[in-house]
Amino acid sequence: MYKIGDFIIYGNNGVCEVEGIGAINISGVNKTKSYYTLKPVSENGKIFVPVDTSVFMRGIITYEEVQQLIKRIPSIKEIECKEKNARLLQVYYTKFLETHKCIDLLSIISSIYDKKANGIINGKKLCQTDEKFMKIATGLINDEFSIVLGIPKNDVQTYIKEKIEKNESKILIDDIKH
Structure with missing residues (x-):
């Protein structure tokens, strides 16, 4: 599991910073499920991803x-x-x-x-x-x-x-x- 502040590669979105982890308050979304709130470094916006997603994620290299x-x-x-x-x-x-x-x-x-x-x-x-x-x-x-x-x-x-x-x-x- 990643931590807030970690930089990760998320699918084809490239590098994203983990800005939050937990339930999200969006209508129609399961409130008991944990999500990563990701901020892509090269564009505006946020991505909400279930912690147990099957989409590729990895930490950035050293x-x-x-x-x-x-x-x-x-x-x-x-x-x-x-x-x-x-x-x-x-x-x-x-x-x-x-x-x-x-x-x-x-x-x-x-x-x-x-x-x-x-x-x-x-x-x-x-x-x-x-x-x-x-x-x-x-x-x-x-x-x-x-x-x-x-x-x-x-x-x-x-x-x-x-x-x-x-x-x-x-x-x-x-x-x-x-």
């Missing part, structure tokens, strides 16, 4: 896990999808989103980024499905990482880029020393 994920980004393999049909491409990306794992979100971002880079070389643009899932995956990563790192959401991508460059520089220096 600072150490963020650092490990950032170190892994350069070695994340592109997810192979040659699918051109927008509907099938959407189904494919949705499977990765539904795991609610940061590594899968980073795989989507990395794959679409590579696809975009190759498209620029060949004079092609990303399709709308790629753009849509890039936006979703990036938004989810930025929300979670910003809370964990204690930085504004808009600074997450810069933070990641600087960390990767620093790690790559450190590897080069270590290689020269040995």
